[in-house]
Amino acid sequence: MKAPPFSYIRAETVEGVIECLQKYGDDAAVLAGGQSLMASLNMRLSAPRVLIDINNVNSLSEIAHDGNHLRIGAMARQIEVEQSPLVAQHAPLISMAMPYVAHPAVRNRGTIGGSIAFADPAAELPACIVTLQANLIAQGSKGERKIPAIEFFNGLYETALTSDEVLVAIELPVAADQQKFAFRELARRHGDYAIIGICASTEWSGTSLSDVRLVYFNAGDRPVVATKAGAALEGAFSAEILESALGHLAEDIDPPSDLNAGPSMRLHLAKVLTKRIFQEWMS
Amino acid sequence: MNNNTELLEGDVEINLTVNGEQIVERVPVRRNLVDFLRINLGLTGSHVGCEHGVCGACTVRLDDQIIRGCLTLAVQADGKRVDTIEGLSDDGTLKDLQAVFHERNALQCGFCTPGILLTAAEMLQQQPNVDREQIREYLSGNYCRCTGYHAIIDAIESVAKARRQESSNDN
Numbered sequence: 303m304k305a306p307p308f309s310y311i312r313a314e315t316v317e318g319v320i321e322c323l324q325k326y327g328d329d330a331a332v333l334a335g336g337q338s339l340m341a342s343l344n345m346r347l348s349a350p351r352v353l354i355d356i357n358n359v360n361s362l363s364e365i366a367h368d369g370n371h372l373r374i375g376a377m378a379r380q381i382e383v384e385q386s387p388l389v390a391q392h393a394p395l396i397s398m399a400m401p402y403v404a405h406p407a408v409r410n411r412g413t414i415g416g417s418i419a420f421a422d423p424a425a426e427l428p429a430c431i432v433t434l435q436a437n438l439i440a441q442g443s444k445g446e447r448k449i450p451a452i453e454f455f456n457g458l459y460e461t462a463l464t465s466d467e468v469l470v471a472i473e474l475p476v477a478a479d480q481q482k483f484a485f486r487e488l489a490r491r492h493g494d495y496a497i498i499g500i501c502a503s504t505e506w507s508g509t510s511l512s513d514v515r516l517v518y519f520n521a522g523d524r525p526v527v528a529t530k531a532g533a534a535l536e537g538a539f540s541a542e543i544l545e546s547a548l549g550h551l552a553e554d555i556d557p558p559s560d561l562n563a564g565p566s567m568r569l570h571l572a573k574v575l576t577k578r579i580f581q582e583w584m585s
Numbered sequence: 586m587n588n589n590t591e592l593l594e595g596d597v598e599i600n601l602t603v604n605g606e607q608i609v610e611r612v613p614v615r616r617n618l619v620d621f622l623r624i625n626l627g628l629t630g631s632h633v634g635c636e637h638g639v640c641g642a643c644t645v646r647l648d649d650q651i652i653r654g655c656l657t658l659a660v661q662a663d664g665k666r667v668d669t670i671e672g673l674s675d676d677g678t679l680k681d682l683q684a685v686f687h688e689r690n691a692l693q694c695g696f697c698t699p700g701i702l703l704t705a706a707e708m709l710q711q712q713p714n715v716d717r718e719q720i721r722e723y724l725s726g727n728y729c730r731c732t733g734y735h736a737i738i739d740a741i742e743s744v745a746k747a748r749r750q751e752s753s754n755d756n
Contacts, residue, residue, distance in 0.1 A: 303636060304617075304620070304636070305615045305617070307613075307615055308614065309592045309593060309594045309614065310593045310594075310614040310658070311592055311593065312593070312660075318590050321590050322590050325590075336657060336658070336661075337653070337656050340617070340638070340656040340657070341637035341638045341656060344637050344656075345636075345637055352592065353614075355660075355661065357661060381650075401722070404638075404726065405641070405726020405727075406651065406704065406708070406723055406726065407641065407644055407651040407652055407653055407704065407726055408638060408726060410650040410652055411647075411652045411653070411656065411657060491725055492722050492725040493722075493725045493726055494725075
């Protein structure tokens, strides 16, 4: 189908975007890469009265490393993030995930901030930033604030952004040498939304694991941190410990049902993917 | 458009380059790029399939990168360069790909072919050393409902090999 009628604003500054958001509030939608928003308009799943296009706000695209943080502008295209040496060095988990975020023609246009602010629980990037404990930088009429990734996602397509705020950047802690990262997803077709997926990080001393973070996507209404399974993996590692930790996954995640798989199959696949990650890490 | 919060409604004028030609047209703000190319300019080589970014039939180049023509608005192409299957056929960019697609029967109904050719061309430009697995991955965003994938991969692989051969002969 075709998008319903709307009015269009070509914003050139963040201040201009905020002014428009104040004026039109919930009647407006921010148009970043448009790779989800335009699809939802074409399918008539949403009908904002005003689209505020932020593609000409040049200040939002920078990828910069500053001491302990990597800051990625919300409008950095996914292809730029995928090919960025800074991201590969300081946030390897994001580099691992990028080839799975849709298809090349979509990544050429799609943005990191758009994918995060859209808050699809099946998307890769929200799970990545929850794993990495990133901060989201939002700017609104009251100025700038930092929102921890875990507090950013409020449910299906719901975020902590208020109606006059726009996501301007993602601030990631720089990866440390002793940290290990992994990304796995299962999809019917490469680039499609995952049936189930996992982002994982840990510190490995050579004999024991600490700070084990297992974050699943398409496993609930937002990225889901498996706190019980993660806690059970702290300390010395063995295949038996992994098996017993995976027993806790059913308490941690509550996967949805759709045409691809039901909750029990998703739970099973989550265990399979998690095992593969530890096999890779420990081999 | 100096005021950056100006509300544009109905039809607006856009100025862009399509296949090397300067175009000035009035378009409804809600019209997507592929509909603009087809309806306003009569360039019907880019196809409209799913209209939500899944099938890849509407693939065109915007400032040298392939994009989904159904997920970008025509007004967003203002000031930019658009290249379509028509332009890239005329200027010879796709010549070897098209010849091999013909030879190897890598198209049946032809609906997906323009999108697949543009995707393959970008891939070969960026990754001249692709293998079959990488070709499959890069083409994952283009559906062929005749399911002629094997012939398509064969064709692209043979172009990749031929181009590598040619560039090593040049050196």
